[in-house]
Amino acid sequence: MIATVIARGTILELCYLFAGITFILALKGLSNPKRARNGNFLAMLGMAVAITATFFQPHLHHIVLIVIAMAIGSVIGIPTSRFVKMTAMPQLVAIFNGVGGGAAALVSITEFISHNPKEQATYVVLEVLLGVLIGTISFSGSAIAFIKLQELITGRPITYPGQKVVNAILALVAIALIVAVLITSSTALLWILLAVSFVIGMAVVLPIGGADVPVLISLLNALTGLAVAASGFTLGNNVLIIAGTLVGASGLLLTLMMCKAMGRSLANIMFSAFGSAVASSGASGVERPVRSASAEDIGVILSYASKVAIIPGYGLAVAQAQHAIRELADELEAKGIEVFYAIHPVAGRMPGHMNVLLAEANVPYEKLLEMDEANPQLSQCDVALVVGANDTVNPAAREAGSPISGMPIINADEAGSVIFLKRSMRPGFAGIDNELLYNEKTTLLFGDAKESLTKLVASVHAS
Amino acid sequence: MGNPLLVYLTVFILSIFVGIEVISKVPSILHTPLMSGSNAIHGVIIVGSMIVLGNATTTAETILGFVAVLLATLNVVGGFTVTDRMLGMFKTKPGDRQKQEVGK
Secondary structure, rough: HHHHHHHHHHHHHHHHHHHHHHHHHHHHOOOOOHHHHHHHHHHHHHHHHHHHHHHOOOOOOOHHHHHHHHHHHHHHHHHHHHHHHHHHHHHHHHHHHHHHHHHHHHHHHHHHHHHHHHOOHHHHHHHHHHHHHHHHHHHHHHHHHHHHHHHOOOOOOOOOOOOHHHHHHHHHHHHHHHHHHHHOOOOOHHHHHHHHHHHHHHHHHHHOHHHHHHHHHHHHHHHHHHHHHHHHHHHHHHHHHHHHHHHHHHHHHHHHHHHHHHOHHHHHHHHHHHHHHHHHHHOOOEEEEEEEOOOHHHHHHHHOEEEEEEOHHHHHHHHHHHHHHHHHHHHHHHHEEEEEEEOOOOOOOOHHHHHHHHHHOOOOOOHEEEEEHHHHHHHHHHEEEEOOOOHHOHHHHHHOOOOOOOOOOOHHHHHOOOEEEEEEOOOOOOOOOHHHHHEEEEEEEEEOHHHHHHHHHHHHHHH | OOOOOHHHHHHHHHHHHHHHOOOOOOOOHHHHHHHHHHHHHHHHHHHHHHHHHOOOOOHHHHHHHHHHHHHHHHHHHHHHHHHHHHHHHOOOOOOOOOOOOOOO
């Protein structure tokens, strides 16, 4: 009897090991465009094996409840993720990340109340507390990120006087609570810690501007991974530790890569809320003349170009103009004009988000040039067509003393002429004025990106 | 390695290095799918949630465990589906693409 239990335990562990290996290979696959999809399938396989194996855990009760919970989760999750628009992808990633963090926190809490904490080693209690703290922060932080991206509240940073002091106090309270629970093993204090963690998650995310939310989601993703790893320590489960730590480590690295692409430090993004602070300096400037033109005029400029660089940005994603821009490119190519897309690493709402959107609109993969490939070609372009981008083409990044100093930009100003499709003169998320808008070779077309592009398609077709 | 904490700590530390190593060279176009994919992978908390619900003895534990399994399932199915959808868009060749998404 004992022998069979041990054998079963061994097989279980091997299944979990298999799952852990598939997760590593999946991440490896996801780093390569050709193997990415296989990588994802591999992770699915590993997950299926891990879940199936768990059903064979000795002394597992409530199997019906487990199946019901899974069924409900699938019925909600699959249609949601299948049918939500591509532009809403970042929100979805945020919310699916948040629920993972919530699950990790719940697992830790349940472990805490199901055992008498006084009988447990201090380190086990500490793992539980970290799981609750990190998991809950990830949950509430992702919820706020979702609400911001869904534009249920403003995407602008939300700040109030003394915010940093309040956040610092919250952090200190959390630490004090952890110490108190370690000493007293009080369940009541654990619930207070849960509430404080929830508030911390919200407090940290509120002052972060919409453009920085992607970096934040990546960070929260890494945090959820760590919360899962903490649960793994508590439950003594290797696959949770492996998968959680993998995501924690790689997620943190990915976050830093994104920060680097924006030329900013993680601390700067998390704590400075600079969008709101600097916006006033941009707006205070005297009204300066800009040159704007009609869609017809711009259609003519485009029709007589021989090489056009399209520089898409956040505005294109918001207006869901990815199909319209492809139509315009098709029209131009039909006239024998060479067209390529110059993609800034942080264009759109997430790194790579613009590529996904344009791929959705059937833009050929090889026409999407990353910034480093595109920049040397811009001086040969007759027109740089900037659609809903601003900070990513702002020459102020090359000078010192600007909030975006040092951020790599696309050299739109090197093209023969520059056309901006913009909704208004409002500055981008960095909140600073863009000299390029006032440049003598720049022409502006105001309006919603999608409408403007549709008009351009018509006028290029006619000319 | 009699102390289980040491075993887990070993796995933890090695996983950190593996995590950094496997994604050190990622083209920026794959950042979003990678984030989404790793998002699905931490859905493995479903295993922990199942264990917790399966061992629940009180009503409170059962409710918490049930919610945990539900949330973790959302994380797993949502994470993998979204990632697959993103990657599906890179896969097709320019010539024979069919419009798969109904963008309303």
